[in-house]
Amino acid sequence: xxxxxxxxxxxxxxxxxxxxxxxxxxxxxxxxxxxxxxxxxxxxxxxxxxxxxxxxxxxxxxxxxxxxxxxxxxxxxxxxxxxxxxxxxxxxxxxxxxxxxxxxxxxxxxxxxxxxxxxxxxxxxxxxxxxxxxxxxxxxxxxxxxxxxxxxxxxxxxxxxxxxxxxxxxxxxxxxxxxxxxxxxxxxxxxxxxxxxxxxxxxxxxxxxxxxxxxxxxxxxxxxxxxxxxxxxxxxxxxxxxxxxxxxxxxxxxxxxxxxxxxxxxxxxxxxxxxxxxxxxxxxxxxxxxxxxxxxxxxxxxxxxxxxxx
Amino acid sequence: xxxxxxxxxxxxxxxxxxxxxxxxxxxxxxxxxxxxxxxxxxxxxxxxxxxxxxxxxxxxxxxxxxxxxxxxxxxxxxxxxxxxxxxxxxxxxxxxxxxxxxxxxxxxxxxxxxxxxxxxxxxxxxxxxxxxxxxxxxxxxxxxxxxxxxxxxxxxxxxxxxxxxxxxxxxxxxxxxxxxxxxxxxxxxxxxxxxxxxxxxxxxxxxxxxxxxxxxxxxxxxxxxxxxxxxxxxxxxxxxxxxxxxxxxxxxxxxxxxxxxxxxxxxxxxxxxxxxxxxxxxxxxxxxxxxxxxxxxxxxxxxxxxx
Numbered sequence: 001x002x003x004x005x006x007x008x009x010x011x012x013x014x015x016x017x018x019x020x021x022x023x024x025x026x027x028x029x030x031x032x033x034x035x036x037x038x039x040x041x042x043x044x045x046x047x048x049x050x051x052x053x054x055x056x057x058x059x060x061x062x063x064x065x066x067x068x069x070x071x072x073x074x075x076x077x078x079x080x081x082x083x084x085x086x087x088x089x090x091x092x093x094x095x096x097x098x099x100x101x102x103x104x105x106x107x108x109x110x111x112x113x114x115x116x117x118x119x120x121x122x123x124x125x126x127x128x129x130x131x132x133x134x135x136x137x138x139x140x141x142x143x144x145x146x147x148x149x150x151x152x153x154x155x156x157x158x159x160x161x162x163x164x165x166x167x168x169x170x171x172x173x174x175x176x177x178x179x180x181x182x183x184x185x186x187x188x189x190x191x192x193x194x195x196x197x198x199x200x201x202x203x204x205x206x207x208x209x210x211x212x213x214x215x216x217x218x219x220x221x222x223x224x225x226x227x228x229x230x231x232x233x234x235x236x237x238x239x240x241x242x243x244x245x246x247x248x249x250x251x252x253x254x255x256x257x258x259x260x261x262x263x264x265x266x267x268x269x270x271x272x273x274x275x276x277x278x279x280x281x282x283x284x285x286x287x288x289x290x291x292x293x294x295x296x297x298x299x300x301x302x303x304x305x306x307x308x309x310x
Numbered sequence: 311x312x313x314x315x316x317x318x319x320x321x322x323x324x325x326x327x328x329x330x331x332x333x334x335x336x337x338x339x340x341x342x343x344x345x346x347x348x349x350x351x352x353x354x355x356x357x358x359x360x361x362x363x364x365x366x367x368x369x370x371x372x373x374x375x376x377x378x379x380x381x382x383x384x385x386x387x388x389x390x391x392x393x394x395x396x397x398x399x400x401x402x403x404x405x406x407x408x409x410x411x412x413x414x415x416x417x418x419x420x421x422x423x424x425x426x427x428x429x430x431x432x433x434x435x436x437x438x439x440x441x442x443x444x445x446x447x448x449x450x451x452x453x454x455x456x457x458x459x460x461x462x463x464x465x466x467x468x469x470x471x472x473x474x475x476x477x478x479x480x481x482x483x484x485x486x487x488x489x490x491x492x493x494x495x496x497x498x499x500x501x502x503x504x505x506x507x508x509x510x511x512x513x514x515x516x517x518x519x520x521x522x523x524x525x526x527x528x529x530x531x532x533x534x535x536x537x538x539x540x541x542x543x544x545x546x547x548x549x550x551x552x553x554x555x556x557x558x559x560x561x562x563x564x565x566x567x568x569x570x571x572x573x574x575x576x577x578x579x580x581x582x583x584x585x586x587x588x589x590x591x592x593x594x595x596x597x598x599x600x601x602x603x604x605x606x607x608x609x610x611x612x613x614x615x616x617x
Contacts, residue, residue: 022437029430044463133546140362151382242458245548
């Protein structure tokens, strides 16, 4: 962080007293943070180690909740459909995240080249989908995917195409399109903010050295927006792992989307359709761990690359 | 910080004259054919992002029959007001109820989240105390916590203590924004001068008073950003209200519209109501996005340059 690196003047003695009040300002946030973000994790960990056992012959007796150790985890990890959900989300992410970020980067760089008035309007148009809830976005795109009501299908069929956006092979990419549509503008905005923070002198220097717009973009802008790209990439990885609302809504019109289509859906249906909250808790924990491992893994990967380059 | 002020000096309408080499160096020119291509690509992208919204505007004016019977991207016997009247009155004005709920969850939630973040961010930026950096790291870890994966554990916990199916069940988790704390700390560090705090203390103002009268005002640009992001975050959140709420009168718009959409198999008129309801919820947000545009870009990546 640039700001904290600044050498701070030695605090005057008088400040020793007010500093103790810091906890009063921190208190309310920390209390809710602990209660609504940290505690649930531990509660989920606890729940994930329980199971229901039915006593008596044939398992018809009273159900009792007993300690199960890691049984739920091993059962979840043996469940092929759950693992396939992870695989699907992984495949989705490998394609969708780069496509979205490249689009966001290209749009940000292009916007940097046009006059301010235009750029403002365009930026608003690209950013608009971010304000539309994922489920509503999915409802809208759903209408654009269903033959009979979709103008897209109408237009394509006049050219002889009969695309099946909701078919077994395509639905994952139709889903990817929705997510790209929702978040490309948001990511673009983060990159734009970083572009604006590049000092003008760098451009002037590049111009004197004879760099054209292409070279300026490749040699100056892209390397300097790297932190923004890393930030957006981490957010996108976390977002992709949690894929939930979009497939849940699409499920109604696309039979290819199963209850275990994504890990998050699988956990949800375990809790609410199969009434197995303990398994759902185990799956939530696995999902959170996977998301953390992937995002931290990605961060350490880019950091190591950065270090070895120096 | 003020991103709108800087580019305004860039001349928009300067003629492409080679003699303008002495112009302010801000202007970066692109050769003519490249320029046409540039505008074409940008326009194409805009069409892509606006297509579903445009379709929604057109579809909201149609009857249920012409929704299927006419070309989707052009009007056919518009009856927008008639449609909207139906949306609002259907099932004892339930849509109005959902809209108010959405505003309540997102509005109250975002205000409280902003206040908590401002106080915490200010404390982390302007006080020296033991464990400060540890607390900050602990809060930052929350940014990386997948919030949707957290909704189910939250539900399990809240159902134990009887908070499910209540407004609190959705509101309490919504007022935590680790990202907001991060943003507020960064902003307070650079924008709130120590000398002002010292002067206020010498004048005998208490810490709380300093915070509420001085600091909040100085931090207001960052607070608007935190508020907007949290508002949209709560407004868009689906998983949390879905697991928490069971009674449809407590639903936000998102949940309500999905129930309509799913019931449209049995009640075909609900297809049009879903579209009308989506239209009503999207239009004010689109407008707000345009008007509040400049607040969306301030400070989001500030301090993220931390390699």
